[in-house]
Amino acid sequence: MEVKYVNLKVDSNKYNPSNRRRRQNTRPPRRNYNSYNKRRRRKRKKLLTGRRVFILAVAALVIFLIFTIWNALTPKMPPVENLKSGKASQSSVALKWDKIKDADGYYVYAKTFEEPDFKKVATVKKKTSYTVKKLKSLTDYTLCVTSFKKFDNIVESDRRTIDTRTLPAVPVFTECKSKSEGAISLSWKSVPKAVKYQIQYVKGDERDFKNAAVKSVNASKNPSATLTGLEKSGPYCVRIRTNAKYNDQDINSDWSSSNTLYIAENFTLRSEIDPNKPMIALTFDDGPGYNKASKHILDTLEKYNAKATFFMVGRNAEGNEGNVRRKARLGMELGNHTWNHAHYGENVLPSDIKKASDAIYNICGVYPTAFRSPGGMTTGTIKAECKKENMPIYYWTIDTEDWRSRDADAVYDKVIDSVSDGDIILMHEIYNSTADAVKRMVPKLLKKGYQLVTCKELMYAKNGKAPEAGVEYISPTQVKE
Ligand SMILES: [Zn+2]
Numbered sequence: 001m002e003v004k005y006v007n008l009k010v011d012s013n014k015y016n017p018s019n020r021r022r023r024q025n026t027r028p029p030r031r032n033y034n035s036y037n038k039r040r041r042r043k044r045k046k047l048l049t050g051r052r053v054f055i056l057a058v059a060a061l062v063i064f065l066i067f068t069i070w071n072a073l074t075p076k077m078p079p080v081e082n083l084k085s086g087k088a089s090q091s092s093v094a095l096k097w098d099k100i101k102d103a104d105g106y107y108v109y110a111k112t113f114e115e116p117d118f119k120k121v122a123t124v125k126k127k128t129s130y131t132v133k134k135l136k137s138l139t140d141y142t143l144c145v146t147s148f149k150k151f152d153n154i155v156e157s158d159r160r161t162i163d164t165r166t167l168p169a170v171p172v173f174t175e176c177k178s179k180s181e182g183a184i185s186l187s188w189k190s191v192p193k194a195v196k197y198q199i200q201y202v203k204g205d206e207r208d209f210k211n212a213a214v215k216s217v218n219a220s221k222n223p224s225a226t227l228t229g230l231e232k233s234g235p236y237c238v239r240i241r242t243n244a245k246y247n248d249q250d251i252n253s254d255w256s257s258s259n260t261l262y263i264a265e266n267f268t269l270r271s272e273i274d275p276n277k278p279m280i281a282l283t284f285d286d287g288p289g290y291n292k293a294s295k296h297i298l299d300t301l302e303k304y305n306a307k308a309t310f311f312m313v314g315r316n317a318e319g320n321e322g323n324v325r326r327k328a329r330l331g332m333e334l335g336n337h338t339w340n341h342a343h344y345g346e347n348v349l350p351s352d353i354k355k356a357s358d359a360i361y362n363i364c365g366v367y368p369t370a371f372r373s374p375g376g377m378t379t380g381t382i383k384a385e386c387k388k389e390n391m392p393i394y395y396w397t398i399d400t401e402d403w404r405s406r407d408a409d410a411v412y413d414k415v416i417d418s419v420s421d422g423d424i425i426l427m428h429e430i431y432n433s434t435a436d437a438v439k440r441m442v443p444k445l446l447k448k449g450y451q452l453v454t455c456k457e458l459m460y461a462k463n464g465k466a467p468e469a470g471v472e473y474i475s476p477t478q479v480k481e
Pocket residue numbers: 285286337341373374375
């Protein structure tokens with residue numbers, strides 16, 4: 001039997017519910033199904049990861065907000081910046097740091113390297129620097145600074161620290177004296193960890209140590225030194241410092257303050273002076289003069305090998321350098337009569353005296369060794385300055401009043417009529433009348449047996465010792481109290 005097949009044509013483009021059903025029911029092949037599932041799972045996973053990140057971000061934001069709000073509500077101070085240490089001394093270290101806006105101030109702490117805890121040493125307000133004091137010499141320190149502000153309570157910043165070291169102690173002289181000519185004796189307290197000491201000394205009282213000589217002395221229990229080969233007179237400036245060893249490092253202390261002292265003079269009278277015979281001191285104020293009077297007075301004195309004392313005005317010494325040097329060369333005693341003779345009594349300033357001494361020294365290399373005040377009025381200020389400058393103060397026993405009379409005969413008569421052993425005779429070297437009087441007076445006095453000496457020689461011959469600086473001598477045997 002022949003079977004006829006009818007070909008049933010289905011138009012797939014046409015809507016056909018059965019067809020749709022069939023398609024829905026049609027499962028994809030196994031292999032396709034797996035990859036489909038994988039895709040779906042992957043898609044889901046992606047979705048899940050995105051959500052997680054979102055939640056985490058929100059959480060972080062919340063935490064950040066809480067933190068920010070907490071921070072805003074809890075006051076804090078920033079730590080100081082640029083904390084620096086400056087110059088250290090044996091007992092102090094200087095600190096400075098940058099200013100912090102709004103800070104009420106800063107606390108400063110200190111501790112040694114060995115100590116565990118900081119000790120507060122200062123509360124600094126307004127300033128941004130502080131010198132920590134009362135530290136131990138040659139010691140390592142940690143210093144610390146914090147800022148603070150007062151809210152409900154004091155809020156203090158984190159600490160900033162700096163390490164530093166103090167210097168060795170500066171030696172302190174227990175003796176600084178010239179006991180013999182050309183020498184200075186020194187002793188001082190020994191300094192812990194000192195290896196040696198350095199001494200600087202320089203002639204003059206300028207305290208200028210640029211060209212100073214240096215002497216090194218090894219450390220010992222009772223350190224001392226003698227400086228020798230010095231000049232025979234005049235002031236010297238001396239200072240000292242410690243050389244220490246610390247952790248194999250050489251470290252110097254600061255220099256001590258400068259000591260000024262005068263070389264002791266082994267004063268001896270000129271061999272031709274006989275202390276048992278009469279003597280007088282001629283003294284001349286106000287020079288050197290602009291006329292020939294001063295020169296003529298020196299000519300007379302030189303001719304008879306007589307000595308005198310000249311109380312010079314510093315301003316007049318300048319411009320008459322040859323005259324000043326001649327006086328020094330002839331062995332005259334150089335005296336100070338202030339710088340310009342403009343101030344009297346209590347108006348005389350230490351600088352009026354110092355300036356004159358310096359002028360005379362600068363001309364002839366010798367400091368004045370005597371002082372007479374203009375008008376003869378002396379004060380505590382004058383005495384103190386004269387003591388400092390190693391000058392006794394002299395009055396007189398005979399006033400010739402040569403400035404009033406300007407008469408050679410009157411001056412001559414006054415001296416010759418009233419002179420006696422030990423007199424100090426007041427004249428002025430700026431009058432020709434006085435020069436004329438001196439020309440006749442000197443040979444006459446010598447003929448009468450008087451030795452003509454300087455004030456210092458007179459004091460020494462009559463008292464057996466040199467006159468004292470700052471003391472007012474009315475005569476060799478009378479001192480003003
Ligand atoms: Zn005078």
